[in-house]
Structure formats: C-alpha cells, structure tokens
Amino acid sequence: MSEDILVLYPARPKAMEQLEATYRLHRYDEAADKEAFLAEHGSKCRGIVTNGHASLTREMLAHLPNLEIVACSSAGFETVDTAALKERGIPLTNTSDALCDEVADVALMLILAARRDLVRAHRYVESGDWGRKGMFPLLSTMKGKRLGMVGMGRIGQAIAARCVPLGMEVAYFGRSAKPAVPHDFQPDIVELARWADVMTVAVAGGPATEKLVSAEVIEALGPQGTLVNVARGTVVDEAAMIAALRDGRLGSAGLDVYLNEPDPDPALTGLANVTLYPHHASGTVETRDAMAQLVVDNLAAHFAGKPLLTPAW
Numbered sequence: 001m002s003e004d005i006l007v008l009y010p011a012r013p014k015a016m017e018q019l020e021a022t023y024r025l026h027r028y029d030e031a032a033d034k035e036a037f038l039a040e041h042g043s044k045c046r047g048i049v050t051n052g053h054a055s056l057t058r059e060m061l062a063h064l065p066n067l068e069i070v071a072c073s074s075a076g077f078e079t080v081d082t083a084a085l086k087e088r089g090i091p092l093t094n095t096s097d098a099l100c101d102e103v104a105d106v107a108l109m110l111i112l113a114a115r116r117d118l119v120r121a122h123r124y125v126e127s128g129d130w131g132r133k134g135m136f137p138l139l140s141t142m143k144g145k146r147l148g149m150v151g152m153g154r155i156g157q158a159i160a161a162r163c164v165p166l167g168m169e170v171a172y173f174g175r176s177a178k179p180a181v182p183h184d185f186q187p188d189i190v191e192l193a194r195w196a197d198v199m200t201v202a203v204a205g206g207p208a209t210e211k212l213v214s215a216e217v218i219e220a221l222g223p224q225g226t227l228v229n230v231a232r233g234t235v236v237d238e239a240a241m242i243a244a245l246r247d248g249r250l251g252s253a254g255l256d257v258y259l260n261e262p263d264p265d266p267a268l269t270g271l272a273n274v275t276l277y278p279h280h281a282s283g284t285v286e287t288r289d290a291m292a293q294l295v296v297d298n299l300a301a302h303f304a305g306k307p308l309l310t311p312a313w
C-alpha cells in the first residue's frame with residue numbers, strides 16, 4: 001500500500017521520480033483551484049512535500065486530519081505554521097545539514113567581494129578606467145578584522161569556520177550563548193555591530209527576527225562596516241540599509257536575500273557598494289539534489305517507523 005502525499009512544492013526531478021515510484025502524489029502545486037483540491041484530497045494525505053517558498057497555514061492543516069509528517073527541502077521554514085504542527089505532534093524535517101557549507105561559501109564570497117570591492121573593481125577594468133586613471137584605490141586587509149555573526153546555527157558556524165583562517169576575530173549574537181562555540185557571545189546586537197567590521201546575518205527568518213538588524217544596528221556598524229545577509233530579507237531593515245549605503249553611513253553590503261524576491265528594491269541595483277546574489281547560496285546541483293534526497297529519505301524513514309534523519313525540532 002502506498003501512502004498519499006500532498007505536494008505543495010515539488011522537489012528536484014530525481015527526488016520526484018523516487019517519490020512518484022513510492023507514493024500516490026497529489027499535486028497541489030499544479031492545481032488551478034487550490035481550495036477545492038485540498039478539500040478533495042487533503043483528508044487522505046499522510047505526508048507533505050514542500051519547501052521554504054510554500055505556505056502551510058493552520059487553515060490548510062484543518063483539511064489534513066491524517067497528516068503525520070512534513071518534509072521540507074529548504075533549511076528555512078518560516079512559511080510553515082509550526083505552532084499548529086506542534087499542537088498536533090506532527091514533525092517537520094528540513095535541510096540545514098545538506099546546505100550549510102554551500103551557503104557559508106557564498107557568505108564568504110560576499111564578504112570578500114564587499115571588502116575587496118569586487119563590483120567596482122570589475123567595472124574599473126571593464127570600462128578602461130584602469131588604463132586611463134591608473135591604480136585602483138587601496139583597500140583594507142581581512143587580517144585582524146572582526147566578524148559579528150547574527151545567528152550561530154549550522155550556517156553561522158560554517159561561516160565562522162571560514163573566516164577564522166583569514167585571521168578574523170569572531171563574536172556572535174543569538175538567543176543564548178552556545179557552550180560548544182569557541183567564540184564570544186554578545187547578547188546586545190547593537191554592541192556587536194559597534195565592535196564588528198563585518199556583520200553577517202544567518203539567523204532564522206519569521207516574525208521573531210523581523211528587522212532585527214535595525215537602523216540603529218546599521219548605524220553602529222558604520223561607514224567602514226560591511227553587512228552581509230544570507231538569511232532572509234525580513235531580518236534587515238532594508239529601507240534603512242539602502243539609505244545608509246547611499247549616504248555612506250554603511251560602507252558596503254553583500255546580499256543573497258531581499259524583502260521582495262525575485263524583484264528586489266531597484267535602489268539596490270544602482271549602488272556601487274553592494275554585491276547582489278539572487279537567493280542562490282545553496283544553488284549548486286549537488287547541494288540541491290542532497291536537499292531533495294533528504295525529503296525522500298525522511299519520508300521513507302517515517303513510514304518505515306525509523307527515526308527521522310533531520311527533524312527541525
């Protein structure tokens with residue numbers, strides 16, 4: 001007997017082939033009338049396949065009385081009503097373990113691009129300014145600079161691990177100190193920003209962290225400071241960041257995530273002190289396949305009565 005699974009967002013093709021061979025899939029993602037689709041198929045579904053882009057609300061869950069597991073192919077799951085899941089004891093699996101290194105690589109790329117002025121340097125060569133005006137301005141070394149991490153979860157730790165060999169000092173802000181992390185905990189994010197040369201955001205999204213990187217934090221980071229965000233656009237006060245970048249009150253930024261994806265505020269594209277990446281930090285074939293495979297393997301573990309591989313809580 002194969003279980004009924006609701007697909008809110010499809011996984012990668014190889015994973016979908018495996019899911020199709022194992023379960024009866026109900027393609028909510030392809031349904032024209034989603035409400036009617038859920039009313040018709042929701043009650044028989046025991047599992048959900050989704051990712052961080054698809055909503056799973058309390059109202060939707062009311063149509064899923066037999067739901068046992070939600071397998072999400074993203075690390076972030078702020079679009080899922082986790083309180084409603086927890087009330088019913090339904091587990092959610094996510095994919096931090098599969099992508100933390102990939103995302104940390106991009107964070108490091110954005111840090112170096114911002115600090116070594118990659119965008120302006122590229123334009124300098126491309127435009128012929130190098131030949132006309134001579135040497136590009138001297139920049140500042142990474143050695144001895146201070147990395148202030150906002151969020152020291154799996155991605156945060158992987159970023160710190162990449163910055164230490166550059167000779168950077170690391171301290172971090174979060175909900176609480178992590179005894180296993182060999183860096184100083186700073187419970188005041190404004191103080192962390194004042195201390196840091198580079199502030200990198202790798203905290204979970206959602207209402208609890210909305211505008212955590214406030215105008216005050218951005219001001220404290222200052223004209224020599226760099227803000228890198230690989231978490232969610234909501235975590236940063238984007239309007240305050242844009243204004244500070246434009247006025248030189250914030251030195252530079254490296255961004256993978258935005259408030260309005262995939263059409264970020266056009267003011268960002270006009271700034272020479274920002275490096276922009278299209279929410280693609282986990283975007284390699286290998287990592288996206290590994291994320292999708294976790295969806296398959298977590299569902300298989302659940303229906304075989306085995307422990308989940310990557311439960312979110």
Ligand SMILES: NC(=O)C1=CN([C@@H]2O[C@H](COP(=O)(O)OP(=O)(O)OC[C@H]3O[C@@H](n4cnc5c(N)ncnc54)[C@H](O)[C@@H]3O)[C@@H](O)[C@H]2O)C=CC1
Nearest residue numbers: 075076096151152153154155175203204208230231281282
């Ligand atoms: N740019 C991209 O492509 C990607 C972005 N992400 C984002 O990065 C986030 C972090 O991912 P992981 O490190 O894998 O997750 P994680 O669960 O290992 O770490 C999240 C960290 O955020 C902290 N945190 C959560 N709520 C907080 C709050 N209210 N205040 C302060 N700290 C809080 C937690 O204590 C934890 O240290 C994800 O939730 C997701 O939004 C994840 C993967 C890819």
Ligand SMILES: O=C(O)C(=O)COP(=O)(O)O
Nearest residue numbers: 051052053074075076282
């Ligand atoms: O895993 C996450 O949270 C991510 O942001 C990765 O991007 P995706 O969700 O796969 O588009």
